[in-house]
Amino acid sequence: MMRRCAWIAVAAAVTAACGGASGATRPKPLQYHFKEQYLGKVPPEGRADMKAALAEYNRAKQENRKAESEYADSKGKLDQARGEASKAHGQKESADSAREEAEKAKNNFNQVNLAKRDQRVAEVTQRAADQKVEMLEARRSYLDKWVRYTREYVYAAEAKYELAKANAARAHNIAPPDFAYQAYVDQYEKRRSKADKLKEPLGGAKDSWLAEQKDYDLKRRDEMEARGVDTAAKPDSPTSDRTK
Numbered sequence: 001m002m003r004r005c006a007w008i009a010v011a012a013a014v015t016a017a018c019g020g021a022s023g024a025t026r027p028k029p030l031q032y033h034f035k036e037q038y039l040g041k042v043p044p045e046g047r048a049d050m051k052a053a054l055a056e057y058n059r060a061k062q063e064n065r066k067a068e069s070e071y072a073d074s075k076g077k078l079d080q081a082r083g084e085a086s087k088a089h090g091q092k093e094s095a096d097s098a099r100e101e102a103e104k105a106k107n108n109f110n111q112v113n114l115a116k117r118d119q120r121v122a123e124v125t126q127r128a129a130d131q132k133v134e135m136l137e138a139r140r141s142y143l144d145k146w147v148r149y150t151r152e153y154v155y156a157a158e159a160k161y162e163l164a165k166a167n168a169a170r171a172h173n174i175a176p177p178d179f180a181y182q183a184y185v186d187q188y189e190k191r192r193s194k195a196d197k198l199k200e201p202l203g204g205a206k207d208s209w210l211a212e213q214k215d216y217d218l219k220r221r222d223e224m225e226a227r228g229v230d231t232a233a234k235p236d237s238p239t240s241d242r243t244k
Contacts, residue, residue: 027152030158030159046168046171046172049168050168053160054161060157060158061154071143071147078133078137081129081132081133085133089129092126099112121226121227128222128223131215142205142208142209145201145205149202153198158191159187159190160188160192166179166185
């Protein structure tokens with residue numbers, strides 16, 4: 001029971017320590033926006049870069065929505081896995097006690113063998129449950145970084161679109177009141193740099209999550225074999241979609 005309580009305490013501490021992306025400081029909106037009403041005389045052939053930048057901006061918003069949704073969903077899955085792991089620890093302790101009692105009796109060989117089997121099942125189940133928690137923690141850490149990146153990338157893409165409009169205006173000698181072309185250039189460069197910096201850790205975080213996923217799949221297979229379940233079937237992989 002002490003081991004079980006200690007494990008639950010660790011899980012609770014991790015939960016309290018893990019600040020979610022939803023609590024992170026959100027990027028500030030752009031300062032400069034070029035009003036399209038000034039681009040009326042720009043011909044269709046002069047709008048190609050604007051069209052491409054707008055498409056990228058829309059894709060960035062879509063990616064952010066996906067990242068936000070998967071991050072929010074990951075908390076419930078992690079909480080459930082922690083509950084399953086806590087239950088598995090309790091079952092392992094019960095199986096240990098049952099084997100001790102069976103061996104003390106010394107008069108029922110079949111009962112001892114059954115207790116050993118139950119203990120083995122409880123042991124591998126506990127290992128799989130613990131690994132599932134570690135895997136989902138790694139996945140949530142990756143999703144946290146993905147959310148942070150996509151939030152900044154949305155503004156980088158928007159800044160690129162605003163710069164494309166400014167470029168079109170400059171190319172056609174359009175100069176609205178207080179138009180400062182360099183401000184759009186600087187705005188885009190600053191936002192792109194921030195997004196690039198946040199993108200750098202994504203690869204490593206994803207690799208860590210997938211490594212934990214692979215380890216979980218192996219431990220889950222061990223559990224199924226101990227239970228006598230056909231492991232030729234696809235292993236239980238709650239995140240087998242391999243989120244972007």
